[in-house]
Amino acid sequence: MNFSIIIPARNEEGIIEATLRAIEAGIHKEHEVVVVNDHSNDNTAAIVGRLSQEYNNIRLVNNDDEPGFANALKTGFNQAKTGILIPVMADLCDDPDTINKMYEKSREGFDIVCGSRYMRKGSKIGGPVLQSFFSRFVGKSLKYLVGIPTSDVSNSFKSYRKSLLDRIQIKSRGFEISMEITLKAYFSGAKITEIPTVWKGRFIGKSKFYLFKVAPKYIKLYLWAIFRNMAG
Numbered sequence: 001m002n003f004s005i006i007i008p009a010r011n012e013e014g015i016i017e018a019t020l021r022a023i024e025a026g027i028h029k030e031h032e033v034v035v036v037n038d039h040s041n042d043n044t045a046a047i048v049g050r051l052s053q054e055y056n057n058i059r060l061v062n063n064d065d066e067p068g069f070a071n072a073l074k075t076g077f078n079q080a081k082t083g084i085l086i087p088v089m090a091d092l093c094d095d096p097d098t099i100n101k102m103y104e105k106s107r108e109g110f111d112i113v114c115g116s117r118y119m120r121k122g123s124k125i126g127g128p129v130l131q132s133f134f135s136r137f138v139g140k141s142l143k144y145l146v147g148i149p150t151s152d153v154s155n156s157f158k159s160y161r162k163s164l165l166d167r168i169q170i171k172s173r174g175f176e177i178s179m180e181i182t183l184k185a186y187f188s189g190a191k192i193t194e195i196p197t198v199w200k201g202r203f204i205g206k207s208k209f210y211l212f213k214v215a216p217k218y219i220k221l222y223l224w225a226i227f228r229n230m231a232g
Contacts, residue, residue: 001057002029003084003103003159006076008069009048010038012090017047019092024055026096029103033058034079035090038072070170070177077165086159087178094157098197102159111164111190112182114150115157115197122152126201134215138179138222146229148186150194154179154218157197164190176217183225 005023009016016035023033035048037060045060052058061079065071077085084106088094098115105113117124118136139152156178164185172180186192 001032001082003031003086003106004076004080004082005031005033005099006073006080006085006087007033007035007090008038008063008072008076008087009035009040009044009090010067010072011040011042011044013040013043013047015091016044017051019088019090020048020051020055020058022092023088023096023099024058026099028100031057032081034076035060036063036072036076036079037061038063038069039067066173068173069175070173073177074170077160077162080162083162084159085162085165087156089156093200095198095200098157098195099159101195105193105195106159106161109191110193111161112185112192113159114152114182114192114194115155115199116150116152116194117155117197117199118151119194119196122196122198124199127199134218138218142183142222142225146186146225148183148225149192150182152194153182155197155199157199158182172217174217175214176221179218179221183221183228187225187228 037045048060052060061075063072063075073087086099086102102113116122118139124132135154138154142148142153143151158178168181168184170177
């Protein structure tokens with residue numbers, strides 16, 4: 001297998017099958033899909049279990065730690081069998097075709113390949129307006145102020161080299177984990193790039209992302225990066 005797709009899933013019975021089928025139809029290279037059941041109380045696990053009988057590269061694992069995006073993602077990282085890990089959202093907001101391009105870029109030697117909604121040919125369709133403004137501001141301003149080579153540092157849709165993740169102490173417990181990993185990797189000298197991607201807001205189910213709940217954690221990381229850069 002060339003890479004691992006990690007899908008944290010909590011109560012996604014309405015969309016998880018469509019997401020998995022879209023991934024399997026759109027990915028051209030040999031890969032595995034690790035779906036992390038994050039304490040679902042609906043039929044998410046049963047649906048993934050059924051599809052794993054149809055697609056032998058799909059595996060279902062459970063987040064046995066406290067529920068939450070970060071713990072589910074770390075469970076997937078630990079369970080993956082390859083050296084390139086690509087988190088994908090369960091709600092089909094991430095473009096499967098971008099995964100192919102991420103893998104090709106990672107083969108060029110990049111430690112992190114960021115799917116960017118805010119670079120040329122990238123876009124964000126739908127979703128709350130305030131959330132879009134916040135993530136765009138964070139990404140664009142950090143690229144300018146800190147020099148990190150991506151304009152979308154907060155996006156969860158990235159590929160990571162597993163050997164890099166093994167060297168980073170991850171403290172996040174929520175969606176800000178993706179920003180934390182990328183910033184810490186940048187300051188440790190990791191090789192980072194970005195490619196355009198099109199993000200589409202979910203059309204089934206309810207988002208687990210609540211801006212006013214998570215914004216302070218992003219702001220804390222934002223300020224840490226600015227002061228870390230000033231310190232040299």
